[in-house]
Amino acid sequence: MERIGLIDYGAGNTTSVLNALEHLRLDVTLARTPEDLENADRLILPGVGAFASAMRKLERLALVDALGDHVVERKKPFLGICVGMQLLADLGHEFETYPGLGYVAGEVKRLRAEEVGLRVPHIGWNEVDYDPSCPLFEGMSAPAFYFVHSYVIEPSDPTSTVATCLHGGPFAAAVRRGNIFGVQFHPEKSQRDGLKLLENFASFEVTRGDEPTRQGRPSVADGSLVIRSR
Amino acid sequence: MLKNRLIPVVLLREGVVVQSKRFGRYQLLGNPATIVERLSDWASDELIYLDISGRRDYDLGRDDLAQGRTSDLLSILREISRRCFMPMAFGGGLRTVEDCAERVANGADKVVINTQALHEPEFIDRCAKEFGAQCVVVCIDAKQTVDQTWEVFAERGKRPTGRSPDQWAKECQERGAGEILIQSIDRDGTGQGYDVPLVRSIARAVQVPVIALGGVGQWGHLADGLIEGEADAVSAANIFNYSENSVLKAKRSLFEAGLNVREPSLASH
Numbered sequence: 001m002e003r004i005g006l007i008d009y010g011a012g013n014t015t016s017v018l019n020a021l022e023h024l025r026l027d028v029t030l031a032r033t034p035e036d037l038e039n040a041d042r043l044i045l046p047g048v049g050a051f052a053s054a055m056r057k058l059e060r061l062a063l064v065d066a067l068g069d070h071v072v073e074r075k076k077p078f079l080g081i082c083v084g085m086q087l088l089a090d091l092g093h094e095f096e097t098y099p100g101l102g103y104v105a106g107e108v109k110r111l112r113a114e115e116v117g118l119r120v121p122h123i124g125w126n127e128v129d130y131d132p133s134c135p136l137f138e139g140m141s142a143p144a145f146y147f148v149h150s151y152v153i154e155p156s157d158p159t160s161t162v163a164t165c166l167h168g169g170p171f172a173a174a175v176r177r178g179n180i181f182g183v184q185f186h187p188e189k190s191q192r193d194g195l196k197l198l199e200n201f202a203s204f205e206v207t208r209g210d211e212p213t214r215q216g217r218p219s220v221a222d223g224s225l226v227i228r229s230r
Numbered sequence: 231m232l233k234n235r236l237i238p239v240v241l242l243r244e245g246v247v248v249q250s251k252r253f254g255r256y257q258l259l260g261n262p263a264t265i266v267e268r269l270s271d272w273a274s275d276e277l278i279y280l281d282i283s284g285r286r287d288y289d290l291g292r293d294d295l296a297q298g299r300t301s302d303l304l305s306i307l308r309e310i311s312r313r314c315f316m317p318m319a320f321g322g323g324l325r326t327v328e329d330c331a332e333r334v335a336n337g338a339d340k341v342v343i344n345t346q347a348l349h350e351p352e353f354i355d356r357c358a359k360e361f362g363a364q365c366v367v368v369c370i371d372a373k374q375t376v377d378q379t380w381e382v383f384a385e386r387g388k389r390p391t392g393r394s395p396d397q398w399a400k401e402c403q404e405r406g407a408g409e410i411l412i413q414s415i416d417r418d419g420t421g422q423g424y425d426v427p428l429v430r431s432i433a434r435a436v437q438v439p440v441i442a443l444g445g446v447g448q449w450g451h452l453a454d455g456l457i458e459g460e461a462d463a464v465s466a467a468n469i470f471n472y473s474e475n476s477v478l479k480a481k482r483s484l485f486e487a488g489l490n491v492r493e494p495s496l497a498s499h
Binding site for chain 2 (some may be wrong): 013015016019023048049050053083095114118119120121122123124125126127144146147149150166167186188189190191194195
């Protein structure tokens with residue numbers, strides 16, 4: 001079985017994600033150092049809290065460069081959850097402007113739902129519209145997920161967005177660039193649909209550059225899905 | 231579109247689940263782990279645990295409840311979070327950012343703060359800064375004074391603060407609270423329904439989500455909190471302990487009232 005490295009950097013609800021992965025009987029290891037990443041075939045970056053504080057915690061553990069090596073160079077499947085998804089962007093603007101990992105071009109900005117009389121934070125269960133070719137959503141119908149956030153990633157390339165949700169306008173509920181995925185909602189807290197999504201992430205087959213794409217709207221814009229040798 | 235939430239509340243007193251009446255009388259219900267398993271039936275959208283113990287350490291080994299010994303709150307929390315794939319808020323006795331961090335590290339997704347915030351409002355700012363606004367729920371316990379006005383009470387209803395709930399809710403929001411849990415002391419455990427005007431006054435005072443609590447005695451009261459009270463989420467404690475599949479019945483009543491909730495389903499893991 002492939003092993004999932006759950007990145008434990010002090011800015012995530014690691015326990016909750018770990019509980020969900022263990023419930024699914026997946027092989028999980030907590031990754032706290034660059035060396036720990038070596039022992040994992042797929043990586044999950046959870047995240048709770050503010051963008052800059054989460055990013056600083058990754059930096060302090062020397063995980064930023066190490067992640068670049070495993071995720072960008074070696075193309076290990078990667079899933080960022082909530083703030084872990086937002087960190088994929090180039091820049092975040094929560095409390096202060098701070099650079100992110102830069103795997104998905106774009107910036108993280110506050111939801112503008114208050115302008116239309118909706119409440120922020122966006123907290124609760126909401127439905128998403130998803131690209132059916134995205135392996136994360138395989139086997140689902142009309143899924144609802146649990147969201148709790150005030151900020152959203154705004155990808156500069158719309159093809160990075162593989163699922164959208166509505167709260168005072170559409171926002172990116174899930175993004176993908178090749179082997180790199182991010183979800184704004186909390187799959188570990190989304191009961192059946194959430195567990196299914198984690199299971200899909202753990203089991204989807206990584207293929208080389210020939211991912212099915214939706215007509216006129218490729219879901220793998222850079223065509224860079226590459227197999228790791230097994 | 232964002233759905234309205236149904237949130238069972240579990241009251242823990244010295245490690246045992248209790249029922250509460252007007253913040254004063256408590257009746258033992260049993261072991262948290264078993265009750266949680268029943269409540270985390272998939273019709274719940276979220277769970278709130280409020281520890282209302284007077285003391286911090288307690289022994290959970292009760293022969294009459296036929297259960298193993300769980301010696302402290304954090305192990306209860308860990309045990310609960312292992313079974314609960316939905317958001318879980320934890321409150322009660324939180325005095326420092328470290329207290330909150332400990333709860334979060336052991337499986338809480340949100341912390342519910344109350345008395346300490348009244349004592350030291352900057353506590354809200356510090357928690358929001360550390361965990362993000364989405365993690366910080368401020369619980370406001372309010373009691374009616376004269377006609378349609380209310381006062382905020384601290385220390386589980388014991389100490390009047392002279393604050394009005396709507397003003398306090400606004401301040402909480404400004405300081406970084408991500409949600410307000412508004413609880414009516416007068417209605418607690420009475421089954422008379424929410425104090426709807428109180429809930430509405432809070433819902434209209436703030437832009438963050440508002441959760442109503444206190445007084446649900448029949449399923450129809452839940453819809454009142456959402457429709458008349460204009461809350462975003464409804465919660466209740468005692469009523470969920472009275473019948474089988476209670477959460478499902480509660481959810482169904484909201485669904486049938488035409489409210490935008492997740493479809494009630496018994497689908498399990």
